[in-house]
Amino acid sequence: MKLFNCVHVGAKEISPLRVFGIFFIPNQIHQFGVYVYSTPKFATTKNIVFMTWKELFISSIGKKLVMGLTGIFLITFLIVHAGINACIFADLPFFNSEDNGEMFNKAAHFMGSTVLIRIMEIGLFAGIILHIVQGYLLELKNRQSRSVAYAKPMGNDGSKWYSRSMALLGTLILLFLIIHLGHFWVSARFTHNGLEPVVYNGVVMHDMFSLMKVTFTEAWVVVVYLLGCIALYFHLMHGFTSAFRTIGVSNKKYLLLLNSIGAGYSFIISALFALMPVAIYLNWVG
């Protein structure tokens, strides 16, 4: 595919600039991810079949794309996260009341022990940060598109409240995330505050299970975690299918399937997470 011919600005044909392999299309400046064009009206483009990587990711669809791709990445992460944490339920009398968090501690140890997973952790943070930054930029751009609000807004007529409140829900989740990282990740990675060693089969590990038990003895913490899970549930209810739409799933059959999977996923993940503090607080485990 030929990249592109030229850009018309008014009557003039201007060739694009290529610096270090990056194309700069004249007549447009990138600013904070928002396109600002030097001419207020139409700049005729002809035969442009060319998009810079930058453009691909910062145009309105590009922004969505970043949100969608990072969203799907985070959705995958949540499965892993919930899977590992669900190991605490191995201590339920139904399974093995003698487990005492052994399964969970081993899994948590595994997650912190290999270089590969450490690298993935960096990727995860990059994804989260991208998701947050792009999310806020998107919200900012979208809020700027209507300066005068309706006296009588549409409300829930035609859309779900949580679909319209992704930024709010995301902010709640972010707040929760900060608390949550403070509780577990900071001490697991850096301070080791409140972490006792525990030995399984001759290997010394951190007793994350005990840390959980201590953390969730306080009622307010449990409540905060529950609220976090509720926010997560609604965020996922919209985010799951929306992400797949954004990457271009338009087939009705698959969309319907994704809707169901999305609803199921959102509920199971959120409920699983919510059950953890509750189970510990109510002494179902540990």
Place this chain on the structure above:
Amino acid sequence: MLNSKIPAGPLETKWSKYKSTCKLVNPANKRKLEVIIVGTGLAGASAAASLAELGYKVKAFCFQDSPRRAHSIAAQGGINAAKNYQNDGDSTYRLFYDTIKGGDYRAREGNVHRLAEVSGNIIDQCVAQGVPFAREYGGLLSNRSFGGTQVQRTFYAAGQTGQQLLIGAYQALERQVALGNVTMYSRHEMLDIVMIEGKARGIICRNLVNGELERHFGHAVLLCSGGYGNVFYLSTNAMGSNVTAAWKAHKKGAYFANPCFTQIHPTCIPVSGDHQSKLTLMSESLRNDGRIWVPKQAGDPRKPNEIPEEERDYYLERRYPAFGNLVPRDVASRAAKERCDAGYGVGTSKQAVYLDYADAIKRYGKIEAGKKGLSSTDEATIIALGKDVVKEKYGNLFDMYQKITGENPYEVPMRIYPAVHYTMGGLWVDYELMTTVPGLYALGEANFSDHGANRLGASALMQGLADGYFVIPYTIGNYLSDEIHVKPIATDHPAFAETEKQVRERIEQLMNIKGTQTVESFHKRLGKIIWDKCGMARNEQGLKQAIEEVRQLKKEFWSDVRIPGNVNEYNPELDKANRVADFIELGELMCLDALTREESCGGHFREEHQTEEGEALRHDDNFMFVSAWELKNEHDWQLHKEDLNYEVVKPSQRSYK
């Protein structure tokens, strides 16, 4: 003497000979020539796109907020083309013949044959543009049949063919806008033609957003401004559709042809009260399956479903056993009026007849039951099955009816009544689509040329696109090739200043009347006069009376109209006043034309001229001509006759018995 410039030679070769012998403009010169196009419907948008593609500098104007809104968009049924994809014997000649006959032998053979010749190219062009016509499972184009023909030649896109064709032309136009070949002026209304040395050289238009008058120069001016059906106030035209552009041209010397030829469509939703602002058409295709009736007892107060079969008068089937409910539009309309005038009308207004689907539902239900192998099934199942079939075929029309009337047409018969739909008359043009003013052209419904006294269904779209895509690109070159030495005339030329001054004075005059009656009330009164006396049936006495009444109305309008607001702002009432003032003048000419045409033909029915059975009676010996009217003075027109010579087709009396 009117020269229609029909090329000599056999009918089949006239257009090809014209194309190969007309003068051309070389590409370098095209860039120097500017063309103004007023109106962006099918004719205007297609002409603007095609001329811009050729290299002309085009300026296009429309009063709507976007060229995509033009009223061509509302055409439902389809577009005819002599493709003969169905292998059912269609040909260019047959399309030509059907159109001439459908027009009741009042159209030019040469023009109509050209129309039939290019009809196939239109379909090709539209498909190439991405118009999503209906297709068969094999992926090929689908056709349906339409009134007045025996072949299936109508291409369609569900019930929205006009919309899809217009969007195709609009996209082609916007492409040229993007390429800088067309400058688009939306929310602009043309208010006069600028004449320099006897040629049309530009227009004065009003920017409808800020009220400013603008001057635009063009080597030629194309009027593609549609028909004048809104002279009746109530019609199926859009609220903004108007005669102003054509009328201004008429005032500058362009002859107006056959103004009394107006088409009344039989299947519209009836008027519900004085508040009614416009009428809505229900596609003619409904008559394929529906049965039309009125009660046998005048003023029967019963609900339609309570009236037993033997007390219903299926008057079309009774009067026209051969064609039944499928008689042409003019015949069906007049028959409905006859019943209602005789006191058999239904509904609250008594100005409606029933269009009943109960039989069709049962018939389709039985077929469906047969297909499903349900040999003995109950009535309710059959009706349910039948309703599904009808829904699939006409669902969108039934929904529309239900929205407007609040009645469920699957349960109770629809009420319909004829309404003004299309105007066959318009600016007189020659074979090249030029009016009697040099450099001034009229395309599409704005001209008079192709439909004679009555238009067949699915032919309006065909004509608009034929004119814009395939006729004007050739014929305009024949004129502009002599204009290549004319430098663009600066708009400070005295002729521009003078014309703008006249426009400004007229606007100020209107604004300064500061009377007591609204523009709308005048329009309603005009519509009533024209509808009552120059509508579906006309007679000498009524027409004479109507002329007096319209003249009186004009006086009253110019002394008592009230227009709110100011000149230099967005002022829809002022726009409307400008249009209604022109409609009033046109109304008088329509009645005059109807009065002088002492025969019945097509949409024009003079009560004095009918057969013993009440059918239209043509007088070919005296009226085989086009009436082209030249405006001399206020209330004073001179008639020019363009004789119609039928060299190929033999005119005969239409019979649908």
Place this chain on the structure above:
Amino acid sequence: MEHKHINLKLEVWRQQNSKAKGDFESYEVKDISTEMSFLEMFDVLNERLIKEGKDPIAFDHDCREGICGMCSMYINGRPHGPWEANTTCQLHMRAFNDGDTIVVEPWRANAFPVIKDLVVDRSAFDRIIQAGGYVSVNTGNAVDGNAIPIEKDKADAAFAAAMCIGCGACVAACKNSSAMLFTSAKVSHLALLPQGDPERKSRVVNMIAQMDKEGFGACTNTGACEAVCPKEISISNIARLNAEYLSAGLTS
């Protein structure tokens, strides 16, 4: 259908011009037949205002049969009013009850500046089409209409997208004032047809660039656009648009 006469209170946005500051004004309308269309009710009110020497309410309208896309009122918190798959001009007074208060606002979006009262400037839509919403085929270039068979399903899907009337209700309904449904309808219409294939990449890239430039927001898949669309254009067109954009971005 039985009809009756009702009395209503209207709260209508009045704004002299694009620069003026607007505000709501209240009107009482009496004896309105339920057989009237919503716009005819405005006609009645305007006739009265003119007679009273007041400025009538400006609103856009033309065909009044739901196809031209010119009418544009935001009625009681919903573009085109309470009925599904409907335009303002086809809304009838049957939809309201005696004594109701109806709030009427113009489309609200910075890309659609108010011209006067309820009239907004939607020329941004034209410029989006100019950026690529067409097939580059000059008149006379076409091959026979049946030369390229098109799968019926695809032709039907293209038609379903091409039904868009460009009214702007999607933008008005969207919390982000996004024009994604409008743009996706045109991109889908042409991408689904073989005729639109040669330009599909440049089309989607340029149309989205223009859409962003006009100041519309980005889509967040809330679905409000689809819910109010008078022609029921499906939101799956937006997904198709995304796929087109992604594929153009990755392969060019």
